[in-house]
Amino acid sequence: MSEPIKVVVTGAAGQIAYSLLYMIAKGDVFGPNQPLILYLLDIPPMMGVLEGVVMELADCAIPLLHGVIPTDDPVVAFTDVSAAFLVGAMPRKQGMERKDLLSANVKIFKVQGEALDKYARKDVKVLVVGNPANTNALICSKYAPSIPRENFTAMTRLDQNRAQAQIAAKIGVPVGNVNNLIIWGNHSSTQFPDASHAVVQIDSKQLKATEAVKDDNWIRSTFVETVQKRGATVIAARKMSSAMSAAKAASDHMRDWFLGTAPGHFVSMGVVSDGSYGAPKDVVFSFPVTIKNGKWEIVQGLPIDDFATKMLNITGKELEEERLEAIAIIEA
Ligand SMILES: NC(=O)c1ccc[n+]([C@@H]2O[C@H](COP(=O)([O-])OP(=O)(O)OC[C@H]3O[C@@H](n4cnc5c(N)ncnc54)[C@H](O)[C@@H]3O)[C@@H](O)[C@H]2O)c1
Ligand SMILES: O=C(O)C[C@H](O)C(=O)O
Secondary structure, three states: OOOOEEEEEEOOOOHHHHHHHHHHHOOOOOOOOOOEEEEEEOOHHHHHHHHHHHHHHHHOOOOOEEEEEEEOOHHHHHOOOOEEEEOOOOOOOOOOOHHHHHHHHHHHHHHHHHHHHHHOOOOOEEEEOOOOHHHHHHHHHHOOOOOOHHHEEEOOHHHHHHHHHHHHHHHOOOHHHEEOOEEEEOOOOOOEEEOOOOEEEEOOEEEEHHHHHOOHHHHHOHHHHHHHOHHHHHHHHHOOOOOHHHHHHHHHHHHHHHHOOOOOOOEEEEEEOOOHHHOOOOOEEEEEEEEEOOEEEEOOOOOOOHHHHHHHHHHHHHHHHHHHHHHHHHHO
């Protein structure tokens, strides 16, 4: 068995962390042979609640979990970490868009970027979950200049998982039979869930998802809107934002980043844009990626039709606007 790695989860007393910590601790992310020490960061008023989470983790008796350190000090939380799940941030309430959270949340990611820069390993892999995730990830990377930009990512895996589930239900196959769904752009209601490159396994044959669905109108309207609005629909039903599914998506994202994607499969991640597919540069834009040896690469050469071009432009423009707003908030 290898040496334990240090993993930090921020917002550790919150609702996503409550599901996520167990998934990480039992090996879902770093594999069944990788022991770890969990650093749990939250704000001072939450330290009492966090003590309860620490007790529950101990009571889970998980052999891979070699230590749990609760703290309200970013220096303690970020020192020498290999993986950072940045969850801690305010969630939106019914009627809000995620970008309405910028003023409440973006400064958290400036401070945590600075702390990562000073204290984390230079190869730390950072996943931003706290909303608005793409722009928070961009700001975090800007304040951590000594860490490569490709080490900062934002979570659109929940949208990908939602899209896979919608297509699987429409065709009537298990969700594991659907692959290569793409989420382009922002984790917001402008995202473009794209089924045109997806594949589906039916009776040992692989088909294009569009051929299996046989309803282009549904794919361009109902499917897209359902995925774009799923977060709001969950909030309307639960009166709280998604947590179990968000934790599962965070676990999927980091597992694929550490352990790699399967041959022929790609996944969606928000990464600092290099301008691929006409996306604006210097925003965190969700692209299809493949991952090998801990490095992601944007899948190139996918055909993009007029409808997709229009959708990519809309979400790219929103990310440029968010970037301006975030910088104005930080500099105010
Ligand atoms: N990207 C996605 O797909 C996705 C999905 C679901 C939720 N989210 C977002 O994740 C975030 C967390 O959601 P939640 O439901 O767990 O919220 P929550 O309110 O249950 O928990 C958030 C926790 O973060 C803590 N926190 C606040 N500021 C902090 C700081 N500076 N440092 C450390 N901890 C801090 C809070 O004290 C709280 O314990 C929200 O912004 C939510 O919108 C994103
Ligand atoms: O919708 C939200 O505000 C929470 C999260 O981003 C989600 O997609 O469920």
